[in-house]
Amino acid sequence: MRRYNSLGDLPLGGPRRVLAIGTFDGVHVGHQAVIGRAMELAAQRGLPCMAMTFEPQPIAVLRPELRPGVLTHIGFKSQLIERLGVDELLVVPFTRAFARIRAERFAEMLVSPPVGADAVVVGENFRFGHGGAGTVEMLAQFGRSRALHVEWPPMVHSDDGKPVSSTRIRRLVATGQVAKVIPLLGRMHSVEGVVVHGEGRGRGMGIPTANLDIPADSALPSRGVYACRAVLAGGRSAAAVNIGVAPTFTAADARSTLRLEAFLLDHDGGDIYGQSMRIDFIERLRDERRFDSPDALLAQVREDVARVRELAGGVTAPEG
Structure with missing residues (x-):
C-alpha cells in the first residue's frame, strides 16, 4: 500500500481511482464494509482503490472540548486499512483552514487532479464541507453532473439490531465492556x-x-x-x-x-x-x-x- 500524507503528496498525472472516504476511527466492521465496496468497484473498473481519511479527527479541531478517545491512532489505523487490501491511503491533515472549504469545492476536489476520483464510497451519514453542509445526496447529485459514481452502503448492524458506530464502541470501551466490542x-x-x-x-x-x-x-x-x-x-x-x-x-x-x-x-x-x-x-x-x-x-x-x-x-x- 502506498501512503500519502497530504493532497500535495499525490503525484500529478496519476491514474483515476476509486475512493473510500471516512474518518475510519476503529476501522470497525462498518468501515470495512465501506472500504470493501470501494475495492469491489475498483476491481470492476480496473482502477486502484484509495482510502481517504483525516488526521486528527475533525471534531478534535472543530470542537476540541468534545474530542472523544481515539480508538486507532494513525499508525495502527494505517496498518488495519492496509490489511484490507487497498492500493493507496491518503491521510489528509484536518486543519481549521481545511474545515472552511465549502462542500461544493470539496466535491470538485475529488474529481479533479491529483485525486481524480472515478467513483466514491462513503458511509450513509457522511458529511463534508464547511459546517457539514454536504450530504451524501448532494454528493450523488454532484456526481451525476460530473460522471462521478457515488455509493453509500447501508449502515452495518450488530446481532442485536443496533448500528455499529465508533461512538457506540467508545461507550462500551469506556465502561469496560471490552468483550462486547470484539x-x-x-x-x-x-x-x-x-x-x-x-x-x-x-x-x-x-x-x-x-x-x-x-x-x-x-x-x-x-x-x-x-x-x-x-x-x-x-x-x-x-x-x-x-x-x-x-x-x-x-x-x-x-x-x-x-x-x-x-x-x-x-x-x-x-x-x-x-x-x-x-x-x-x-x-x-x-x-x-x-x-x-x-x-x-x-x-x-x-x-x-x-x-x-x-x-x-x-x-x-x-x-x-
Missing part, C-alpha cells in the same frame, strides 16, 4: 504505548509488571483488571492488565492519573523498557480495589492469572 471491531480493542519504569512493587512481589505510557487521547477502558494479550516486536503473551491507581499502595488523596500495568504471563524476563507494546483487551475480570495487605493482593492476582490463561487460550478474535 464483534463490532472484528478484533479486540487495543491501546499501544511505550514500556516505562514503574515503582518496582510488582517485581518485589514476584509479579513484575510492564508500565505502559500511552497517548493521553487513547480510548482507555475503565478502571479494573482485564484479561489481555500483549504484543511486542519479539512476540505475544497472555497478560493480566490493571488499569487504575494502585489503591493498595497509594493514599486516597494522591490518586489521580490512571496507570496501565501489564503482567506478562509468558515473558522470558528480558529487558523491554523503551519498547513499543500493544495491549489487546479480551475481557474484563473485576473492579480494581484496595486490599488489606500485599499478600491478599498477591492471592487475588494468582486467581486473575488463572482466569487470564483460560480466556487467552480460548480467544478466537482475529489479530489486530
Whole structure:
C-alpha cells in the first residue's frame, strides 16, 4: 500500500481511482464494509482503490472540548486499512483552514487532479464541507453532473439490531465492556504505548509488571483488571492488565492519573523498557480495589492469572 500524507503528496498525472472516504476511527466492521465496496468497484473498473481519511479527527479541531478517545491512532489505523487490501491511503491533515472549504469545492476536489476520483464510497451519514453542509445526496447529485459514481452502503448492524458506530464502541470501551466490542471491531480493542519504569512493587512481589505510557487521547477502558494479550516486536503473551491507581499502595488523596500495568504471563524476563507494546483487551475480570495487605493482593492476582490463561487460550478474535 502506498501512503500519502497530504493532497500535495499525490503525484500529478496519476491514474483515476476509486475512493473510500471516512474518518475510519476503529476501522470497525462498518468501515470495512465501506472500504470493501470501494475495492469491489475498483476491481470492476480496473482502477486502484484509495482510502481517504483525516488526521486528527475533525471534531478534535472543530470542537476540541468534545474530542472523544481515539480508538486507532494513525499508525495502527494505517496498518488495519492496509490489511484490507487497498492500493493507496491518503491521510489528509484536518486543519481549521481545511474545515472552511465549502462542500461544493470539496466535491470538485475529488474529481479533479491529483485525486481524480472515478467513483466514491462513503458511509450513509457522511458529511463534508464547511459546517457539514454536504450530504451524501448532494454528493450523488454532484456526481451525476460530473460522471462521478457515488455509493453509500447501508449502515452495518450488530446481532442485536443496533448500528455499529465508533461512538457506540467508545461507550462500551469506556465502561469496560471490552468483550462486547470484539464483534463490532472484528478484533479486540487495543491501546499501544511505550514500556516505562514503574515503582518496582510488582517485581518485589514476584509479579513484575510492564508500565505502559500511552497517548493521553487513547480510548482507555475503565478502571479494573482485564484479561489481555500483549504484543511486542519479539512476540505475544497472555497478560493480566490493571488499569487504575494502585489503591493498595497509594493514599486516597494522591490518586489521580490512571496507570496501565501489564503482567506478562509468558515473558522470558528480558529487558523491554523503551519498547513499543500493544495491549489487546479480551475481557474484563473485576473492579480494581484496595486490599488489606500485599499478600491478599498477591492471592487475588494468582486467581486473575488463572482466569487470564483460560480466556487467552480460548480467544478466537482475529489479530489486530
